[in-house]
Amino acid sequence: MLQLTSDRLLVATFEELDEMDKFIPKPGQIDFTHARWSPVINCAVKYRDKILLVERSPELNLYPGYWNGISGFLDDQRSLEEKVKDELQEEIRIGEEHIKSIHQGKIFDQEAPEYKKIWIVHPVLVEVDTDKITLN
Template sequence: MPVKVDTAAILEEFAQGLPRLAGGRVDYSSARRLPVLLCFVECAGRILLLKRSAKVRSYPGKWGTVAGFIDRALSLEALACAELKAELGVPPECVAHFALGEPYEYTDPSGERTWRLFPMLARLAGTPRIEIDWEHTDFEWIEPQNLADYDTVPMLEESLRRAIRASIA
């Protein structure tokens, strides 16, 4: 059964009292609780991993996936399409299917931040040209079972498991 997400309700819960950026997006830079969309890109059974640059605030140098704050009251699919285009240069028409896994929370061991993670799988219709932005320094297409071989952001394996489970449900 697909997970339904009301992004307006998420903003009401997480964005109270936070400043807004240009265009009305929520500025989570000072927040202790943050809603994050993690969008795994899958093509021909392989998953795209992205190495986070030193310019990002959270987990620089770690391997991760396409990610972004839920900072606007748009569908998760629309937010994922925006992130895919911005971070990878992949246009929405390249996505054949989205599957949303069960959301969950993770508190960083430092106790400074709690992340509500919304894991999603974007299955591509073909192999696009990947053009990473400033958030990443490298990328690799991997077999999902090889994820443990990488130094990843926290909970990436669990997020991938949830996204894959949703894609085959």
């Protein structure tokens, strides 16, 4: 059984470690797992007068069970617009053809002491022409 013995030490068997999800960067992708500063996008998806919020899976390492916009790490060389399109396709199955506009807000830092991180948040408003989504 995984046990947290202090705020910095996790005790687990080798079998438990093998079963844990491991992040393996793809070619060209940056691993922010242990980085203090991590750039992310957070998309407010708007359809008419509605804004989409999704509940994060309880199995996720970061903010399990929290409500959020569509978010992801800026961990490769793609443009912000490309990353937004990819995240919407991956997370809610909204294709590029349904995106009416993408507007970037002012970048800000959000300290997260519980994760020993500072998020460099790139807020984005994405207007879409459909409310038909499929959660991933």
